[in-house]
Amino acid sequence: MESTILLAAEGLSRYYSDQCAVDNLNLQLQKGEVLGLLGPNGAGKSTTMQMLTGNLAPTTGSIQINGIDLLEEPRKAKQHIGYLPEQPPVYRDLTVNEYLNYCAKLHGLLGSERTQAVNSARERCSLNEVQNRLIANLSKGYRQRVGIAQAILHNPAVVILDEPTVGLDPLQIREIRKLIRELGKEHSVILSTHILPEVQAVCDRVQILNRGRTVFNDSLTGVESLEKVFFDLVYQDDPALADEVAEQ
Amino acid sequence: MIWTIATTEFRRLFNSPLAWSILAVVQFILAWVFLLGLNEYVTQIQPAMAGRENAPGLSDLVVSALYLWAGIIMLAVMPVLTMRLFAEERMNQTLPLLTTAPISITQIVLGKYFGLLLLIITMIGMLTLMPASLSLGTDLDWGKLAAAILGLFLLLASFAAAGLFLSSLTRQPIIAAVSTFGLLLFLMVLYISGNSQSSGSQLFIYLSHFGHFLSFLDGLFDSSDLVYYVLFIVSFLLLTIRKLDNERLQR
DSSP: OOOOEEEEEEEEEEEETTEEEEEEEEEEEETTOEEEEEOSTTSSHHHHHHHHTTSSOOSEEEEEETTEETTTSHHHHHTTEEEEOSSOOOOTTSBHHHHHHHHHHHTTOOHHHHHHHHHHHHHHTTOGGGTTSBGGGSOHHHHHHHHHHHHHTTOOSEEEEESTTTTOOHHHHHHHHHHHHHHHHHSEEEEEOSOHHHHHHHOSEEEEEETTEEEEEEESTTOSOHHHHHHHHHTTTOHHHHHHHHHO | OHHHHHHHHHHHHHHSHHHHHHHHHHHHHHHHHHHHHHHHIIIIIHHHHTTOTTOOOHIIIIIHHHHHHHHHHHHHHHHHHHHIIIIIHHHTTOHHHHHHSSOOHHHHHHHHHHHHHHHHHHHHHHHHHHHHHGGGTSOOOHHHHHHHHHHHHHHHHHHHHHHHHHHHHOSOHHHHHHHHHHHHHHHHHHHHHHTOTTTOOHHHHHHSHHHHHHHHHTTOOOHHHHHHHHHHHHHHHHHHHHHHHHHHHOO
């Protein structure tokens, strides 16, 4: 199968003084793939995402985005990244339109290109009815959608979403999942989440982290219960706990 | 790109009541100072000075005092304006928007700084309308006025640079404001202690903002004063860039 690798991270490690948050992590993402990044709290998911988006420099390792080295040419590489952090980075004192236009300008989109990008992102995240409202007055779910719109606005090769469905109602969750599936067709998506059924619903491949290491990295075909795999791997040092979980 | 950030920062200032209320309050107080000075000049000083040669004129007494007051008031006001620049972004966790975008830290810092300079220029513009209105009835010393405007601009620009740096150090806007106010006040105290009878020191006067500002108010344009402000501003901007760059490297 012919495929292009849009994101490749090799030997990624990150230490906070002496504490190791991410240990020798390899991560590859092909075009049109949705990768689910799983792990218990403190497994290093957010640290990994911050490194992949250039917000945190890795202690060792290299990151290639769309063939461009993120550490050598950060500005060029960042053009191809869309990132939604845990907290959507929205300015509450702007309206949705003002905010999205500002984001488009930050990514160097000008004139009609910008209008088009803003319109299509707004359309895709169903933000049309709130486009002239202040972000401060929007509900959490809408703010989350503005955050997603900001991440896909400039049509990046790699979209990185940190827990995108937190705080949404079931209907919105379904819409966002549909959106992620759609994004996965033309972009590559990395999705971090705690919700296992969500991973099964949208991801092609799963990478499970535990204490900064990869413990599982495979496609979901043939996996009967992701929950069982997850608990087995995460609690493998503690068989009693794993059994207890399994019994439930 | 710097311009994009600067204009958006400027607009956002006016989206909240903050900029409006600060401009209004500063303008009100300075108008009061101005009218008071003008009244005193017309009723008391002018008759006393009549007929004397080389008597200090309107520009010396009223205009200089107005700009001095503006500098002192902004010492307290500027920390409120600078505290939000980075500390508030940190608190609201909106900084990743800028750091993930394909722009350099230098562009982010300069963008935020120029956004604030736009507000400073607005403020000085509004303030200058008052002495400029005197030109309807009398001859103003335009050179002196220009020196005062430039001096105030440089003073406020240096306040802003110091505030920007302190704001990048913390995630609590209040702490950024308090430390900026402390630093600016300290620089003023340096000037006072440099002028004290027993332990006066030329060095202290040189290090302080106000010594350089006062010579501008006297209508004296000395390039060494300009160099002082430029060095002050550039070093604080560089420190801010370094600080934000380091954040990516370690924590």
